[in-house]
Amino acid sequence: MTRAILIDRVLGATRPVLASDADVRALEATPWEQRIDAASTFDALRIGAAFNPEAAAIQFLPTADPAEPVLVLSHAQFMARVTQAANLFGSLGVGSGDVVSLLLPLLPQSFYALFGAQAAGIANPVNALLEVHQLAEILRAANTKVLLALGPTPGSDIWDKVERLRKQVPSLRAVLRVGGDAGVDDAAQGIFDFDALIEPCTADQLASGRSIQPGDTAAYFHTGGTTGTPKLVRHSHRNQVYQAWVMNTMLGTPPGSTVLFGLPLYHVGGALTQALPTLASGGSLVVLSAAGWRHPAALRNVWKLVERFKPVVFGAVPTVLAGAAGVPVGDADTSSLRALSGGGSGIPVAVGKALQQRFNAPVLEVYGMTETSSVHTISYKDRPLRLGSVGHPVPYSRVRIVKLDADGQCQGDCVVDEIGVVAMSGPGVFSGYLNDVHNQGAFVEPDWVNSGDLGRLDAEGYLWITGRAKDLIIRGGHNIDPLPVEELLYQHPAVALAAVVGQPDAYAGELPLAYVQRKPDATATADELLAHVRAHTPERAAVPVAVILIDAIPLTGVGKVFKPQLRWDAAQRVFSATLQPLEALGVRVQVAVGAHGSHGTLATVTLSAANVNATANANALTPAERQAIEQQAREMLAPFVLQHQIGWAD
Secondary structure (H helix, E strand, O other): OOOOOOOOOOOOOOOOOOOOHHHHHHHHOOOHHHHOOOOOHHHHHHHHHHHOOOOEEEEEEOOOOOOOOOEEEEHHHHHHHHHHHHHHHHHOOOOOOOEEEEEOOOOHHHHHHHHHHHHHOEEEEOOOOOOHHHHHHHHHHHOEEEEEEEOOOOOOOHHHHHHHHHHHOOOOOEEEEEOOOOOOOOHHHOEEEHHHHHOOOOOOOOOOOOOOOOOOEEEEEEEOOOOOOOEEEEEEHHHHHHHHHHHHHHHOOOOOOEEEEOOOOOOHHHHHHHHHHHHHOOOEEEEEOOOHHHOHHHHHOHHHHHHHHOOOEEEEOHHHHHHHHOOOOOOOOOOOOOEEEEOOOOOOHHHHHHHHHHHOOOEEEEEEEHHHOEEEEEOOOOOOOOOOOOOEEOOOOEEEEEEEOOOOOEEEEOOOOOOEEEEEEOOOOOOOEOOHHHHOOOEEEOOEEEEEEEEEEOOOOOEEEEEEOOOOEEEOOEEEOHHHHHHHHHOOOOEEEEEEEEEEEOOOEEEEEEEEEEOOOOOOOHHHHHHHHHHHOOOHHHOOOOEEEOOOOOEOOOOOEOHHHHHHHHHHHHHHHHHHHHHHHOEEEEEEEEEEOOOEEEEEEEEEEOOOOOOOHHHHOOHHHHHHHHHHHHHHHOOOOOOEEEEEOO
């Protein structure tokens, strides 16, 4: 059998046991490049298609309904379309250094256009939910030559955005429309129908004769938040092929396995952690509508979808896992599941426990970033699971916890369980941002990327993420930079100081919350300030859920805003409100949130009996009553990622 994009000669069949560091080092004795035949993503897809050319590569469900007919593309058809897309882009002048940007939902065309763009030149998948000025900035920064976008479609504003931005991108030579009706002067404006143009293109080989090298640039993925100017992360084909190899190695899914696919392709978790590994191993992507997991039917039908398509691994972001945990399994047959996985933000421990108990399968948490081509650490199936930890580095990759000085210079490694900045190296780590200005501080040392996250390594080498050195707020997997929102607040004449932090949320992980210190004698209300922000913030997700007026914003000794104290206050408010129903049971609740040596931040909940004198206190309740109330409090706080401890005041 042809050696494929995984260990040894059969995909998944000879996955080694990786139960210790020694096992991993033994695996690493052979350079990872020698374990695969793919020099590029195009090669990887071709190898995957060769396993069973007639098997389904893409199964598209228009409304995420497990009972509806499926639009199927076989691996042979998909590979032909990838090749045709590459040749179409080449005919439009796209060479190895030219960029094809994509503004597309999850359509079959999105997948073969993405990888076809990488075969012809450089792909740049972009989040179409961004505002026009942000999209234009990304396309200009990428020097986009060809733009592929969803045509006029009811319920979508993508084409309206394209019409408004295309004249703002001087490098743009052609716009390819996917779906929608043609305009009367489209051709004169350089707008063409993608499906019509691709049809006559050569399907069996790259017309350019290009020999794609591992070090060639495959894609630019944008990162840096939904409210600031995003950075463009430069991925090589080597970076992406390694990510596919890693995921197939660690999950050990058999060739031809299916994946319920609902993550966007502008995110590395969708494009590189799920799509590329699955297709490169002859597997099938079951695409849950153009909206993916955002389609309301996707979660509602999740276990019936598992029953029909029988995925071995159920992988998603933590918000989807949490939502799925709340959907009754009913009579659905979920016996195909061997593991569940998630990343992008922390999986609440209670959610992980619930899923493990329900399916008798491990929940594998992953950690990485766009700059590491996605997954860099994972909970190993062959080692004891530690829910709340993101496991160990994947083979051939490394993690360090380092101390940085005020100038961002590395001062050495932290000791066991000491919190510091997470730094990562390995074949998946990018070479730098497209704009060299963004590379300042990006690496703590050569080849060691600065994650911007705080964490610790325990005595067994498990990585625990304890906070973020950066102030980004992660709302349902979307990064929000608080600085532009703070700047808007400062534009209001009543504001003296402002800070926006993440407030814990049971579903989204975090929500933006604003704190404001007004100028003396200013009378603007919180509602007025919130309306001001809402009227001027282009990204709806960045609008704070509330504005909290306080007498004095906490400052550090050098006069900088001390955001940790505000995060603690935000968490205290949420936990206190969540536990407020306990008062009806005659229980007084006190919540204190602060720094913790191992957890980074810890919420301490103290329960006591209400309406009794101080000497009786909690002793007014029987032990059984106390235990039942404490269990109820734990269940109320279970959906939150923030670590907490609950006790009684005696």
